[in-house]
Amino acid sequence: MTVGEIKVSLKNKLAELEKLHEKIEEFLASKGGSRKALFQLKLALEEVFVNIVHYGFEDDKEHDINMTLSFTPPHITIKVEDDGKAFDPINAEEPDLSKPLSCRAPGGLGVFLTKWCCDLNYRRENGKNILTIKKTLVDNDKESNTGANTA
Amino acid sequence: MDIIEEKSNDIAVFKLNGSLDSNTSPAFEEKVVAIIEGGTSKIIVDFSGLDYISSAGLRVLNLASVKLKPSNGNLVLCCLQDYVREVFEIAGFDQFLPIVATMEDATAKFN
Numbered sequence: 001m002t003v004g005e006i007k008v009s010l011k012n013k014l015a016e017l018e019k020l021h022e023k024i025e026e027f028l029a030s031k032g033g034s035r036k037a038l039f040q041l042k043l044a045l046e047e048v049f050v051n052i053v054h055y056g057f058e059d060d061k062e063h064d065i066n067m068t069l070s071f072t073p074p075h076i077t078i079k080v081e082d083d084g085k086a087f088d089p090i091n092a093e094e095p096d097l098s099k100p101l102s103c104r105a106p107g108g109l110g111v112f113l114t115k116w117c118c119d120l121n122y123r124r125e126n127g128k129n130i131l132t133i134k135k136t137l138v139d140n141d142k143e144s145n146t147g148a149n150t151a
Numbered sequence: 152m153d154i155i156e157e158k159s160n161d162i163a164v165f166k167l168n169g170s171l172d173s174n175t176s177p178a179f180e181e182k183v184v185a186i187i188e189g190g191t192s193k194i195i196v197d198f199s200g201l202d203y204i205s206s207a208g209l210r211v212l213n214l215a216s217v218k219l220k221p222s223n224g225n226l227v228l229c230c231l232q233d234y235v236r237e238v239f240e241i242a243g244f245d246q247f248l249p250i251v252a253t254m255e256d257a258t259a260k261f262n
Binding site (some may be wrong): 014015017018021036040042043045048050097098100101102103104106107108109110112113116 | 170173191202203205206209210211213214217233235238243245246247248
């Protein structure tokens with residue numbers, strides 16, 4: 001049973017990131033997630049949102065990025081919809097993490113980190129990207145500070 | 152986001168407070184790049200007051216590492232929260248950057 005759901009509508013502007021972080025913090029405050037779970041959900045949402053803002057649109061028009069955050073214990077699910085270019089993060093190229101840092105081209109870790117900390121599901125429907133981000137709040141999550149969701 | 156910049160002897164120390172995200176990282180990048188281009192090759196970043204970092208923040212540390220290479224400079228990170236440190240490990244940064252527990256340990260890396 002879903003015990004909580006909120007909708008967040010953002011414009012495709014980086015300045016909206018602060019609002020996004022505030023909304024997820026508010027939403028998770030009453031759900032019993034750890035600081036680590038909150039951190040990882042903020043991270044996933046930022047990476048997804050910023051990617052859409054940076055690469056999703058070729059025009060200069062304003063677009064809506066709509067998110068639905070829901071809690072069906074013990075799962076937090078966030079549906080992100082945008083009408084930008086088709087982009088399936090699940091099949092995005094993996095970065096080469098064995099390369100010395102001083103020889104790496106900076107950037108390109110956003111999708112990788114999102115996939116690491118959350119489960120993703122992607123579909124393209126009616127000209128829209130629909131990405132579902134899911135994270136399970138486990139019992140020991142309340143105090144635990146080690147180990148990722150997928151580790 | 153709050154960035155405190157100090158210099159002790161020839162070591163530059165950046166103390167970060169708050170969130171290093173896509174909106175706040177450019178200010179940190181500007182300061183780090185300026186100090187490296189000014190000739191500093193020893194940098195410590197103190198994460199004790201940092202409770203959030205995204206790939207935008209990792210990008211700045213990657214860039215600093217690239218820019219320190221010609222001078223054989225070093226970047227040392229200290230005082231990370233466990234869940235922040237985990238992101239550095241997952242991204243493979245810990246293989247190439249010293250990540251230590253305390254400011255004393257960080258300073259010792261340059262002795």
